[in-house]
Amino acid sequence: MSRSPTIVRTVPALRRAVDGLRARKATVALVPTMGALHDGHVSLVRVAKRRATRVIVSIFVNPTQFAPTEDFSSYPRTWKADIARLAAENVDLVWHPDVKAMYPEGFATRISPEGPATAGLEDRFRPHFFGGVATVVGKLLTQCRPDVAIFGEKDFQQLRVVTQMARDLDLGVRVIGSKTIRERDGLAMSSRNVYLSPDERRLAPILYRTMKEAATRLRSGEDVAAAMAAGSEVIKAAGFALDYFEVRHAETLAPIAATSDGPMRILVAAKLGTTRLIDNIAV
Numbered sequence: 001m002s003r004s005p006t007i008v009r010t011v012p013a014l015r016r017a018v019d020g021l022r023a024r025k026a027t028v029a030l031v032p033t034m035g036a037l038h039d040g041h042v043s044l045v046r047v048a049k050r051r052a053t054r055v056i057v058s059i060f061v062n063p064t065q066f067a068p069t070e071d072f073s074s075y076p077r078t079w080k081a082d083i084a085r086l087a088a089e090n091v092d093l094v095w096h097p098d099v100k101a102m103y104p105e106g107f108a109t110r111i112s113p114e115g116p117a118t119a120g121l122e123d124r125f126r127p128h129f130f131g132g133v134a135t136v137v138g139k140l141l142t143q144c145r146p147d148v149a150i151f152g153e154k155d156f157q158q159l160r161v162v163t164q165m166a167r168d169l170d171l172g173v174r175v176i177g178s179k180t181i182r183e184r185d186g187l188a189m190s191s192r193n194v195y196l197s198p199d200e201r202r203l204a205p206i207l208y209r210t211m212k213e214a215a216t217r218l219r220s221g222e223d224v225a226a227a228m229a230a231g232s233e234v235i236k237a238a239g240f241a242l243d244y245f246e247v248r249h250a251e252t253l254a255p256i257a258a259t260s261d262g263p264m265r266i267l268v269a270a271k272l273g274t275t276r277l278i279d280n281i282a283v
């Protein structure tokens, strides 16, 4: 039997709700989202349920992580369907502030992450992004006070940035990365996939296929620079506008020169038409 989650829209109401959970000795998991929920988000909720006795999902399309040229106003918003999905998963509480509740008049503080946030990947193309993410996630974590917070590996640099921030600021939360959920043809699930035209949708899985081929070549001893160059060529030849196809150290995200330099992660970002896709895999 599914049960509708309690929906909370103000900070004082959230504080009361979280105090109530704590008074009942609950352990709390937070799944931060911007809504437009898909099976990838549901998998995060299921991880959360295994890690804590109560699950909070936040739904907040965060304006500070979008540049003025990006899709904040057109970002998909599917509230009713989202709540139905969360009810089916028996989520306990949905934290759904509006922009004024999250950033009240006079708001003037920003978390400015360094380390993984300056790896020259997403930050090179979206310089505003990690400041906005770190600030809102810092707020979500202090508002909800969870024991654990679950983030998708699909946004791998974001996962590393948030993990570092939670550690650096002693937020007392364990950040858990959860594996990317893919469509049958390999495309990583993302709320932005709805922007793809049918032709673009057919091409999109090339990103995953190219990363898998590069991983195979790296495992059989191919040189890092050669694997990056070959992967980049395949993606450009398929018609993508490539931002990066990089092999990085899986923990620090630092560039690596040789396959012996540490655990590797392949990360890609490319545009098909106006839709920007990002993805990554372990080697």
Ligand code: PAF
Residues within 6 Å of the ligand: 032, 033, 034, 060, 062, 065, 133, 136, 137, 155, 158
């Ligand atoms: O990954 C997302 O959906 C967002 O960046 C997050 C973590 C919810 C912060 O707005």
